[in-house]
Amino acid sequence: MGTASSMLTQYDIEEVQQHCHNLFSQQEIVSLYQRFCQLDRNAKGFISADEFLSVPEFAMNPLSQRLLKMVDGLNFKDFVAFLSVFSAKASMQQKVQLIFKVYDSDCNGKVSFNDILEVLRDLSGSFMSDEQREQVLTQVFKDAGYTRDSYLTLGDFIKVFGNSGLKMEVEVPVD
Incomplete structure (x- = not known):
């Protein structure tokens, strides 16, 4: 090329x-x-x-x-x-793998409670306090059968988000 x-x-x-x-x-x-x-x-x-x-x-x-x-x-x-990954034809697993990489900022193959908390902080900004974010995330972890000390692997991520109906699509304009 x-x-x-x-x-x-x-x-x-x-x-x-x-x-x-x-x-x-x-x-x-x-x-x-x-x-x-x-x-x-x-x-x-x-x-x-x-x-x-x-x-x-x-x-x-x-x-x-x-x-x-x-x-x-x-x-x-x-x-x-x-x-x-943003193609309508991409599988949910491909989309979740990208999300996992976004959360796994140190590239160790695991996502911790604090990793997710950092992303939540980036996404919510000043709309939520740190305490509110921690409460929400603690409940999400609990509902999914994890604790604050748990580390999520890619497999865990796919289990949690794989059937979530996640929409990550971008249409490519063609002339």
Whole structure:
């Protein structure tokens, strides 16, 4: 695929499709490539944290700093693979895996009560006190059969959120 300013070949498109488990059509991949090239202002072939933050919706997301750890320096193939989780065709397990990575900020494969509390703090801001957040989270853990001292693995996350009807979808505009 070379530099970001080069054109995609049919082979490139098919390779990217395979890399993202065919969750995007060829037209969607071409549209994503155009968007990738817009974001990659210096045509380096990857998108930096600053370039991601130039997208207002991304910059305004309360979890943007956590997401930046996952997206900083992505090349086009990995950019599409990351976005594929937001495809309507992505499985609930794929979506929950991404959420798990957002919560597992130290990448140790486990999410603690405090990890979730930090995300809740990011999401709720000043709308909830620390005490309210802890009460809510303690109850959620209790209802799910866990204690404050429990560590949730990816399997636990999938059990808890797998049938939640979680909506994480973004439509890719195609020309």
